[in-house]
Amino acid sequence: MEGSEKILWVSNEGTEYYRNRAADVSAFKSAKIDAIRKFHSTIPAYKPTPLRSLPRLASLLGVGAIYVKDESHRFGLNSFKGLGASYAIANYLAERLGMDISELPYDVLTSGAIKERLGDVTFTTTSDGNHGRAVAWTARMLGQKAVIYMPKGTSKHRSEAIAALGARVTVRDVNYDESVRLTAREAREKGWVIVQDTAMPGYEDIPLWIMQGYAVMAHEAVEEMRGVGIDRPTHVFIQAGVGALAGMVQAYMSANFEETPPRVLIVEANKADCFYRSALAGDGKPHIVTGDLDTIMAGLGCGEPSPIAFGILRDHSSAFVSCPDYVTARGMRILGRPMGGDPSICSGESGAVTAGLLSFIMQRDYLSDLRKSTQLGSDSVVLLFSTEGDTDPDRYRSIVWDGEFPTFEPV
Numbered sequence: 001m002e003g004s005e006k007i008l009w010v011s012n013e014g015t016e017y018y019r020n021r022a023a024d025v026s027a028f029k030s031a032k033i034d035a036i037r038k039f040h041s042t043i044p045a046y047k048p049t050p051l052r053s054l055p056r057l058a059s060l061l062g063v064g065a066i067y068v069k070d071e072s073h074r075f076g077l078n079s080f081k082g083l084g085a086s087y088a089i090a091n092y093l094a095e096r097l098g099m100d101i102s103e104l105p106y107d108v109l110t111s112g113a114i115k116e117r118l119g120d121v122t123f124t125t126t127s128d129g130n131h132g133r134a135v136a137w138t139a140r141m142l143g144q145k146a147v148i149y150m151p152k153g154t155s156k157h158r159s160e161a162i163a164a165l166g167a168r169v170t171v172r173d174v175n176y177d178e179s180v181r182l183t184a185r186e187a188r189e190k191g192w193v194i195v196q197d198t199a200m201p202g203y204e205d206i207p208l209w210i211m212q213g214y215a216v217m218a219h220e221a222v223e224e225m226r227g228v229g230i231d232r233p234t235h236v237f238i239q240a241g242v243g244a245l246a247g248m249v250q251a252y253m254s255a256n257f258e259e260t261p262p263r264v265l266i267v268e269a270n271k272a273d274c275f276y277r278s279a280l281a282g283d284g285k286p287h288i289v290t291g292d293l294d295t296i297m298a299g300l301g302c303g304e305p306s307p308i309a310f311g312i313l314r315d316h317s318s319a320f321v322s323c324p325d326y327v328t329a330r331g332m333r334i335l336g337r338p339m340g341g342d343p344s345i346c347s348g349e350s351g352a353v354t355a356g357l358l359s360f361i362m363q364r365d366y367l368s369d370l371r372k373s374t375q376l377g378s379d380s381v382v383l384l385f386s387t388e389g390d391t392d393p394d395r396y397r398s399i400v401w402d403g404e405f406p407t408f409e410p411v
């Protein structure tokens with residue numbers, strides 16, 4: 001299906017889903033996420049990623065403050081995804097061993113004694129790059145194997161980064177969602193462990209654990225904001241592929257700011273805007289997008305919502321926005337070459353779309369209704385997540401240096 005050249009949006013605030021906010025978010029209470037961070041902090045490469053403040057950009061755009069969580073620094077993997085794979089795999093192994101995750105800090109988990117008890121295990125997933133790299137990285141830490149499948153159109157840089165971690169990598173000639181199904185079938189035949197970020201019928205534990213692992217990112221961001229005297233953001237923009245990341249951010253915000261939850265805007269690539277289309281249909285059911293899903297936002301190129309994320313976003317999110325590729329290209333340039341005095345952030349195609357979108361919402365008349373409906377203005381404290389760095393360095397330079405995907409002004 002073709003995407004639009006325009007930024008399209010739909011507000012969710014008038015719906016019965018949003019009024020009732022029925023979806024359960026209790027798995028994302030901060031006490032629970034704190035315990036998960038205890039596990040992460042035993043991994044030698046763990047440290048909180050920086051939260052950058054961009055006061056000059058905020059003043060130019062007419063909002064109170066802009067904070068960007070820079071996940072290019074996560075575990076040396078150039079994206080946030082290691083948080084999910086490491087926790088989900090560790091928790092899976094804890095269950096298999098009849099232990100609690102608190103008994104399996106990194107040095108125990110990676111010990112010869114545990115390897116001997118487990119024997120050889122093969123982990124598998126479908127990924128557009130970042131999640132596969134995170135699964136391969138975790139498997140290597142454990143001395144185990146990883147088999148990673150990637151959808152057609154995958155960049156060479158992304159597949160090579162995964163192979164460099166010792167995983168077997170295969171690029172399939174099908175789109176992301178089809179590859180997820182093929183991987184699940186093959187894993188069942190071969191006795192491999194599926195580490196997929198999207199839930200399937202009868203397969204919900206690992207996807208939930210991945211989301212809970214990701215939640216350490218939101219937990220750190222809120223703590224870092226508190227460290228500079230800000231109790232909470234008023235607005236959070238979060239990008240969605242299958243929605244595990246966005247579902248986590250939304251659930252974390254709703255679970256931990258019950259009285260005054262920040263407004264959360266869900267941001268998608270227009271070639272794979274399944275949450276936007278579902279909200280537009282308004283029947284409460286997921287609507288899928290098929291075809292090649294050929295967006296430069298590779299991590300967002302998923303046409304089928306994860307069922308766990310779907311209910312959370314339908315019931316709690318403020319608005320759904322569908323963005324053409326030029327929106328993220330502008331975001332990459334804004335973050336990479338900021339206003340004087342603001343820090344520079346290297347943000348890749350799936351990382352920068354929210355920064356690009358914020359700039360368009362605040363600077364374009366044709367989006368003034370979205371600005372008003374979400375009450376973005378001079379009192380707003382906006383939190384964004386730059387979820388990856390230059391995971392495809394050739395494309396990054398082509399956009400930021402050479403101006404590929406220039407800003408397009410719809411008439």
Ligand SMILES: Cc1ncc(COP(=O)(O)O)c(C=O)c1O
Pocket residue numbers: 079080128130131197239240241242243244245246298299300302350351387388
């Ligand atoms: C950098 C980046 N950002 C955002 C996402 C979207 O995450 P999700 O598929 O959970 O919606 C991905 C997914 O691969 C990603 O790699």
